[in-house]
Amino acid sequence: MDSLKINSQKVTLVDQVEEKLILYFKEKGLRPGSPIPNEMELSSALGVARSVLREALSRFKMSGMIETRTKRGMIMAEPSILGGMKRSVNPLLMNESTIFDILEFRIALEIGITGNIMRNITDENITELESIVNMGIALGNNKYAPISEYQFHTKLYEITGNKTIMEFQEIIHPVLNFIKDKHKALFEPISEQLVKNNEVVTHHDLLEFIKRRDEEGYLDAIKKHFKLYTIYLESRK
């Protein structure tokens, strides 16, 4: 019966003000640094109470779209597109399908940056990757210590030199941890099977391909590296 519930999507004044302001900013062609009218002016121009305006502005402040210099007025700022994401990423609040979408997203992205990595890789990067890999092995574990795991992949993203990609990876990291943790039992049998078939691709293996600048080999390897997850993702469909 729950599906019958009417979606009370009431559009509040705050919502409307938010939209109007975005239009206003775009129309005016405001750029980062541009000052915007003060609260009194805006609220009276919009015909709403100052409190309503402030609730809308609060949203912009969160996403970094505007900045207020206390008592001096507001200016436009450079919002990081991902800024708004940061705070709301909470695996506990996501439904499972979203969580797995994110896992799949991440895998696709990491496969997709293969070309970038190969174009940008430096000898220094390789040294760094090497020490990360060794650190993982030093722990004498068959699997990677979570830190090494994290560092290795983070370094790969870093090599792309793409800040947005890096930021994205940072943001979804907790989601991935959540999956690994919560669905451990589901991955275990697949993992065992891969080990048995000798299909496990380690960070060390990946690094070998990188060292050889073997893009095709790396591409194949990174796909296999994620196979544990892709097999599971496929099985869910």
Place this chain on the structure above:
Amino acid sequence: MDSLKINSQKVTLVDQVEEKLILYFKEKGLRPGSPIPNEMELSSALGVARSVLREALSRFKMSGMIETRTKRGMIMAEPSILGGMKRSVNPLLMNESTIFDILEFRIALEIGITGNIMRNITDENITELESIVNMGIALGNNKYAPISEYQFHTKLYEITGNKTIMEFQEIIHPVLNFIKDKHKALFEPISEQLVKNNEVVTHHDLLEFIKRRDEEGYLDAIKKHFKLYTIYLESRK
């Protein structure tokens, strides 16, 4: 001298309330649908005025983390991770490097979903892609009509069946349009060169690989399809 300016990152009460609430939600292990205390209770528990609390809540409402059923109370909702992004994506406010990061991000992602596409593709999808491609050609243009261009790639994302990826693509779409429009002149010479070298990969070409379920061929083709941009992106570094 501007760089000397002290970053007046004053943490307001609203910011603090926002953080506290997130902690509270996590600690309580609230799940989508869980009711949360009413405004009076929250504000007095936090020791702030209701207006301050409401500014913080307004942020959560934007990102879809909470929903308020007017006059009945608030409940936790399922935030779309990308929800917060939507409104703040405004290419006019981004600096160039971010814009090109996003372009690069998108290309990596689209290359990365090759495997997903090949795994999921159906005959029906192919028919749809065909009609989109034909529509583009029907316009008799050497390049794609923007609508066909958009539809073709959107369909590819759709085939992955990954809602988060689709949403992401929707959100960054205006940024890509912005680039194409604003930097047209920069791409033109590269484009001409590609045409001269007969290196242009059309949607039609891509579709052929898809029809043949030729993953390797498609992967190579989609990379070439974006070569116009990757060449430019490389040249910027």
Place this chain on the structure above:
DNA sequence: ATTACTATCTTTATCAGACAAATATTACAA
């Protein structure tokens, strides 16, 4: 003329309190 100081003004951050309207709850009637 430049600097130092003071007074005043502007503007955001925060608070307090009010009312309307939608919904839930309760009490009562049929």
Place this chain on the structure above:
DNA sequence: TTGTAATATTTGTCTGATAAAGATAGTAAT
């Protein structure tokens, strides 16, 4: 048990007020 009316609750919105940070302008001192 069902239908109706009265009451309470809660969000959405408004008004108005105060504090404090900084801008501005004026004045005094060197």
